[in-house]
Amino acid sequence: xxxxxxxxxxxxxxxxxxxxxxxxxxxxxxxxxxxxxxxxxxxxxxxxxxxxxxxxxxxxxxxxxxxxxxxxxxxxxxxxxxxxxxxxxxxxxxxxxxxxxxxxxxxxxxxxxxxxxxxxxxxxxxxxxxxxxxxxxxxxxxxxxxxxxxxxxxxxxxxxxxxxxxxxxxxxxxxxxxxxxxxxxxxxxxxxxxxxxxxxxxxxxxxxxxxxxxxxxxxxxxxxxxxxxxxxxxxxxxxxxxxxxxxxxxxxxxxxxxxxxxxxxxxxxxxxxxxxxxxxxxxxxxxxxxxxxxxxxxxxxxxxxxxxxxxxxxxxxxxxxxxxxxxxxxxxxxxxxxxxxxxxxxxxxxxxxxxxxxxxxxxxxxxxxxxxxxxxxxxxxxxxxxxxxxxxxxxxxxxxxxxxxxxxxxxxxxxxxxxxxxxxxxxxxxxxxxxxxxxxxxxxxxxxxxxxxxxxxxxxxxxxxxxxxxxxx
Amino acid sequence: xxxxxxxxxxxxxxxxxxxxxxxxxxxxxxxxxxxxxxxxxxxxxxxxxxxxxxxxxxxxxxxxxxxxxxxxxxxxxxxxxxxxxxxxxxxxxxxxxxxxxxxxxxxxxxxxxxxxxxxxxxxxxxxxxxxxxxxxxxxxxxxxxxxxxxxxxxxxxxxxxxxxxxxxxxxxxxxxxxxxxxxxxxxxxxxxxxxxxxxxxxxxxxxxxxxxxxxxxxxxxxxx
Numbered sequence: 001x002x003x004x005x006x007x008x009x010x011x012x013x014x015x016x017x018x019x020x021x022x023x024x025x026x027x028x029x030x031x032x033x034x035x036x037x038x039x040x041x042x043x044x045x046x047x048x049x050x051x052x053x054x055x056x057x058x059x060x061x062x063x064x065x066x067x068x069x070x071x072x073x074x075x076x077x078x079x080x081x082x083x084x085x086x087x088x089x090x091x092x093x094x095x096x097x098x099x100x101x102x103x104x105x106x107x108x109x110x111x112x113x114x115x116x117x118x119x120x121x122x123x124x125x126x127x128x129x130x131x132x133x134x135x136x137x138x139x140x141x142x143x144x145x146x147x148x149x150x151x152x153x154x155x156x157x158x159x160x161x162x163x164x165x166x167x168x169x170x171x172x173x174x175x176x177x178x179x180x181x182x183x184x185x186x187x188x189x190x191x192x193x194x195x196x197x198x199x200x201x202x203x204x205x206x207x208x209x210x211x212x213x214x215x216x217x218x219x220x221x222x223x224x225x226x227x228x229x230x231x232x233x234x235x236x237x238x239x240x241x242x243x244x245x246x247x248x249x250x251x252x253x254x255x256x257x258x259x260x261x262x263x264x265x266x267x268x269x270x271x272x273x274x275x276x277x278x279x280x281x282x283x284x285x286x287x288x289x290x291x292x293x294x295x296x297x298x299x300x301x302x303x304x305x306x307x308x309x310x311x312x313x314x315x316x317x318x319x320x321x322x323x324x325x326x327x328x329x330x331x332x333x334x335x336x337x338x339x340x341x342x343x344x345x346x347x348x349x350x351x352x353x354x355x356x357x358x359x360x361x362x363x364x365x366x367x368x369x370x371x372x373x374x375x376x377x378x379x380x381x382x383x384x385x386x387x388x389x390x391x392x393x394x395x396x397x398x399x400x401x402x403x404x405x406x407x408x409x410x411x412x413x414x415x416x417x418x419x420x421x422x423x424x425x426x427x428x429x430x431x432x433x434x435x436x437x438x439x440x441x442x443x444x445x446x447x448x449x450x451x452x453x454x455x456x457x458x459x460x461x462x463x464x465x466x467x468x469x470x471x472x473x
Numbered sequence: 474x475x476x477x478x479x480x481x482x483x484x485x486x487x488x489x490x491x492x493x494x495x496x497x498x499x500x501x502x503x504x505x506x507x508x509x510x511x512x513x514x515x516x517x518x519x520x521x522x523x524x525x526x527x528x529x530x531x532x533x534x535x536x537x538x539x540x541x542x543x544x545x546x547x548x549x550x551x552x553x554x555x556x557x558x559x560x561x562x563x564x565x566x567x568x569x570x571x572x573x574x575x576x577x578x579x580x581x582x583x584x585x586x587x588x589x590x591x592x593x594x595x596x597x598x599x600x601x602x603x604x605x606x607x608x609x610x611x612x613x614x615x616x617x618x619x620x621x622x623x624x625x626x627x628x629x630x631x632x633x634x635x636x637x638x639x640x641x642x643x644x645x646x647x648x649x650x651x652x653x654x655x656x657x658x659x660x661x662x663x664x665x666x667x668x669x670x671x672x673x674x675x676x677x678x679x680x681x682x683x684x685x686x687x688x689x690x691x692x693x694x695x696x697x
Contacts, residue, residue: 256553257482260575264488267578270687271495280686287577287687294575330625330651334664 006192010184017180018173025169032165036158040133044122047080048135048151055086055096055149057141062086062096083152087113089138090146101152104128116148130156194223202230207307210238248304255297263290299430303413306437313355313441317465320359320391321346321384327363328382331371339376342367346384350391351465354442362438365431366395366458373399373456391444391464396457402450410448411436435460474589475499475516479509479535480524480551485574489522492578493585506530510538518546520588522581525552525563533566540567547588551576579688580642599634602694604673604681606634615673625650626669629662633682633692642689666690 003011054064054077066077085097092110104127108116120136132152140146194217201214213231216224269275270283305311328344335342352359363382370380378398385392402410409415416429432446435458439446444462476498480486483504490500501516503509506527513521521539525532532550539546550568552559560571569591570584599606603616613620613630622630628650633641643662651661666682674680683691 254553256574257485260553261482261484261488263575264485264492264578267688268488268491268495271492271578284686284688290575291687331661333625333668334661337664337667 005195006185006188009188009192010181013184014177014181017184018177021173021176025173029162029165029169033158033162036161040153040155040158041122044133044135044151044153047076047153048137048149050076051080051084051151052137052139052149054080055141055147057095057143057145057147060088060093060095062147080151083132083134083154085150087116087148087150088145089113089117089148095147100129113148116150120148124155130154131159198223198227198230205234207241207309210234210241244304245310248301251297251301256294259290259294259297263287266290296430299434303430303433303437306434306441313358315353316356318352318354318356318359320350320352320393320462321348323356323360324363324382324384324393327360327367331364331367335371335380338371338374338378340371340374340378340380342371342380342382344382344384346382348384348386350384350386352391352442352462353465354462358438358441362435362460363393363395365435366393366460369431370395370397370399370456370458373397375399378455386464389464391462393460393462394457396455398455401452401454401456402448403452404450407448407450407456410450411446474519475501476585477501477503477509477513477516477518477521479503479506479521479527479532481505481527482524485524485551488578489581493582496582498585506532506535506538509535510542513539513546514542520547520549520585522549522551522585523568525550525554525559533562536563536566536568547591549581549584549588577642577688579640579685580645583636583639583641583645586636586639599631599637601634601637601681601692602679603677604634606631613673615677620672622669622672625665626672629665629669630673630692633690636692638691638693638695640685640688640691646689662690 051064054066056063056065064077064081066073068074081098083098083101085101086095087093087108088095092108092113094107106125106127116136117138120138122133122135124131124133126132131154133155134150134152137149137151138146139149198214205212205214213234214227216227216231218224266283266286270280270287275283302311324346325344328342332342367380367382374380374397380395380397383392383394383396385394406415411432412429413433414429415432436446439460439462442462444460446458446460448456448458450456474497476493478486478489478493478500480489480502481504486502486504490502493500501512501518503512506523507530509521509523509530523532523535523539527535532552536548536550539548547569548567549570549572550563551572551574552563553574563571569588572581572584595608597607597609599608605614606612608631611627613622613627629646632646632649646662650665666684670680670682674682679694681692681694683693685691
């Protein structure tokens with residue numbers, strides 16, 4: 001499958017945006033979680049430090065003493081004392097524990113306390129309130145008691161914030177990607193519009209309109225450079241085609257005059273009194289060869305002139321059905337000589353706009369070919385029908401047929417199928433090229449369907465004559 | 474009959490001269506168009522054969538020179554170009570007929586005969602040996618027996634009869650008998666000649682329609 005430039009541009013930009021957005025999302029999530037973590041660690045340190053100041057020890061118990069009228073102090077203590085406990089560092093005995101923590105029944109053994117004391121690091125535990133992080137700090141109170149204070153904060157708000165951010169990323173990145181893709185699609189259309197305009201303009205240029213040039217936008221961008229290069233090519237092509245046309249006209253004269261001299265002298269020789277029948281025969285054979293050469297030159301020149309746009313077709317209403325009937329009538333004896341059944345089955349009256357002479361030639365070439373390539377007792381049928389604004393001419397034979405490879409190039413110049421199957425009367429392989437040219441000149445097409453040894457059907461479609469009055473079939 | 478041939482290619486000019494002289498014409502040759510007008514004026518020619526591509530003065534100019542002096546001289550144009558526009562331009566410029574190189578001598582002389590006969594009354598009954606064609610009643614008889622011909626066969630026989638004893642090229646036959654430009658690609662002439670032979674020669678003696686190899690066909694009661 002080939003992808004259009006536009007599709008590729010959009011795909012590349014979307015993939016790039018996707019990678020960028022994903023990287024940005026991962027990085028920002030990482031930075032956010034680090035910041036939140038750092039903030040929490042700092043807050044925990046503040047809470048721990050502050051709480052040390054409010055702790056008072058009285059023998060085996062500890063209590064918090066603060067000024068309840070100071071709302072700041074009250075709020076601070078409220079926050080710091082949600083999850084806290086203190087142990088006697090020496091004995092491992094629990095001195096005080098907040099209600100919230102007591103409810104979780106997380107008792108530390110004296111051995112645990114010793115371990116905390118040896119390495120007072122923060123730790124996290126999972127509880128039914130979500131994750132909690134505890135600080136460990138060992139201090140000595142005013143009365144000389146060494147104690148271990150653990151203050152906890154809930155990690156749940158941080159986790160929730162991170163989860164929300166992650167969810168945000170999970171839907172916003174794809175949405176942003178879709179938006180970016182749509183924007184790229186629209187932008188690429190905008191960017192490629194001049195290119196498709198150039199393509200349309202270039203398509204309209206054929207060998208008959210080589211004098212045309214593509215317009216540049218005068219901005220000197222890459223597209224203008226391409227257009228300039230293309231115009232340069234057109235210029236060289238126009239020059240070359242001009243030379244070719246002059247050459248084909250010159251060729252006509254240069255070849256025909258010596259051929260005329262040659263043919264005339266041979267004809268004179270054959271007439272000369274006293275020449276033997278064998279000599280006359282040889283002369284006749286030479287003249288036949290010259291005539292063949294002349295026909296070939298004529299065909300080549302006709303085709304060359306046609307393709308060089310030097311032949312102008314007339315446009316007039318042509319009754320395709322009548323044309324086919326009269327042609328078949330005139331060629332019928334030719335088919336009969338080979339015991340071929342040549343029939344016309346025009347089911348409908350069909351009018352087209354076109355050049356009578358050239359359309360006649362088109363049909364003649366097809367029917368002549370069909371008869372040529374059909375063996376004795378075969379059939380050739382010409383059908384003229386109309387459907388959906390199109391005139392359709394079919395020439396079907398039961399001839400030798402074409403292989404699918406041959407059928408593909410049947411309309412190429414000088415194409416001849418396997419010589420073993422071609423009759424000796426076959427031409428130079430220019431007739432079908434001319435058929436294709438004539439069809440194209442009438443904005444029509446010609447196609448062939450064929451099977452070896454079964455026959456071929458050539459189908460010509462031409463636009464119907466517009467506003468043609470309905471004709472009785 | 475005296476014919477002026479204006480043709481710059483000496484070989485072509487020479488075979489035209491020889492060929493026409495063999496048929497009994499007196500032929501004068503000119504290799505360029507400059508003196509053509511004067512000569513055509515000075516000598517009372519019956520027809521002129523004019524090449525379009527001449528050095529110096531083009532065939533069209535020569536044609537105008539001739540027409541300026543002698544309006545009625547039949548002129549047959551010879552050219553190496555066969556484009557339709559050229560044909561039309563030649564005939565518009567006052568030429569009476571047109572031939573493309575290379576051509577058969579037989580065709581040149583047939584066309585010249587046609588030009589020379591122009592204006593002469595056409596015979597209404599054509600005869601060769603015991604073959605008879607009544608062009609008014611469109612009846613054909615051989616040895617007194619009536620023969621039915623299809624329209625194309627009739628037209629073919631008529632042109633052969635009008636040029637009896639003179640070979641006719643296929644190109645000339647097609648031009649006169651068919652309204653299709655068959656372009657020599659099809660053997661339609663051979664086929665019609667064959668069906669005509671079946672009707673007028675089969676069972677009769679001598680055969681009248683002969684093939685002249687390399688040229689075309691001739692209707693004659695004397696074998697070539």
